[in-house]
Amino acid sequence: MQLTYQDGPAARVITVDNSRIDAAIAIKFKDQMRDVTSDGPQRVVVDMAKVDFIDSSGLGAIVAAMKQVSDGRSFELAALSNTVAKVFALTRMDTVFTIHDSVDAALDGGLANAS
Amino acid sequence: MQNAATQHSDQTLKLDFPSDNLSVRQALGKVLSLTLSADEKSVVEIVLAEVLNNIVEHAYQEDPTGQIDLSVEQSDAGLRVLVQDEGRPLPEDLTNKPVDYDLNCDSSDFPEGGFGWLLVRELTQELQYERRDGRNILSFRIRKPAEEQA
Numbered sequence: 001m002q003l004t005y006q007d008g009p010a011a012r013v014i015t016v017d018n019s020r021i022d023a024a025i026a027i028k029f030k031d032q033m034r035d036v037t038s039d040g041p042q043r044v045v046v047d048m049a050k051v052d053f054i055d056s057s058g059l060g061a062i063v064a065a066m067k068q069v070s071d072g073r074s075f076e077l078a079a080l081s082n083t084v085a086k087v088f089a090l091t092r093m094d095t096v097f098t099i100h101d102s103v104d105a106a107l108d109g110g111l112a113n114a115s
Numbered sequence: 116m117q118n119a120a121t122q123h124s125d126q127t128l129k130l131d132f133p134s135d136n137l138s139v140r141q142a143l144g145k146v147l148s149l150t151l152s153a154d155e156k157s158v159v160e161i162v163l164a165e166v167l168n169n170i171v172e173h174a175y176q177e178d179p180t181g182q183i184d185l186s187v188e189q190s191d192a193g194l195r196v197l198v199q200d201e202g203r204p205l206p207e208d209l210t211n212k213p214v215d216y217d218l219n220c221d222s223s224d225f226p227e228g229g230f231g232w233l234l235v236r237e238l239t240q241e242l243q244y245e246r247r248d249g250r251n252i253l254s255f256r257i258r259k260p261a262e263e264q265a
Binding site for chain 1: 238
């Protein structure tokens with residue numbers, strides 16, 4: 001389980017380095033997310049580009065990670081694979097998350113430009 | 116060794132393997148190595164990951180020595196899947212009870228679970244569960260995505 005992040009003035013971009021978020025790592029994911037979202041800029045954008053697959057436990061962990069972020073801050077997702085997008089759509093979770101096509105789209109071109 | 120008695124017949128893949136995570140992952144890999152479209156692969160992976168993980172976690176309660184039988188039959192209409200185990204029975208109605216959660220709530224109340232069977236029900240047809248002679252027998256069909264578009 002590997003999460004890294006980079007901060008701009010208004011957004012923290014968290015990159016998930018695993019190809020899967022499944023039952024095997026769901027709890028670690030949630031715990032590490034708590035650590036990397038406990039402070040920082042107001043917006044949190046999670047780069048999911050490397051994640052090929054999530055199962056129901058992984059989805060639950062992503063929902064839990066969003067709920068851990070304090071009020072007034074955002075928790076957004078970017079670059080979902082087809083399979084991951086399918087899981088979000090079927091469970092209607094695509095209606096409760098802000099989902100961007102890419103990190104660039106989320107940040108309007110770059111971390112420094114994000115507002 | 117995992118996945119003993121593997122055999123490929125014409126269009127049917129039959130696997131039996133113990134209920135440990137590595138064997139389950141290997142079995143899933145074998146199913147995904149069948150000739151499937153990208154869309155089918157993604158549906159099969161979501162559904163089988165949920166079904167097999169459910170057997171490992173709930174039917175066998177993480178006991179890695181349980182037995183799982185998996186048969187995947189390929190036809191023009193899609194895949195016919197049969198999964199059997201000797202673990203605890205599924206809760207009644209799990210395969211047909213609609214899971215409905217209200218998302219018009221505060222985000223702090225969003226559900227963090229209950230997604231697994233919802234995904235299985237949404238992505239399969241003819242989902243049937245039977246408990247017979249101490250075995251769980253789950254069968255379903257995964258339609259070819261092209262059919263859905265037709």
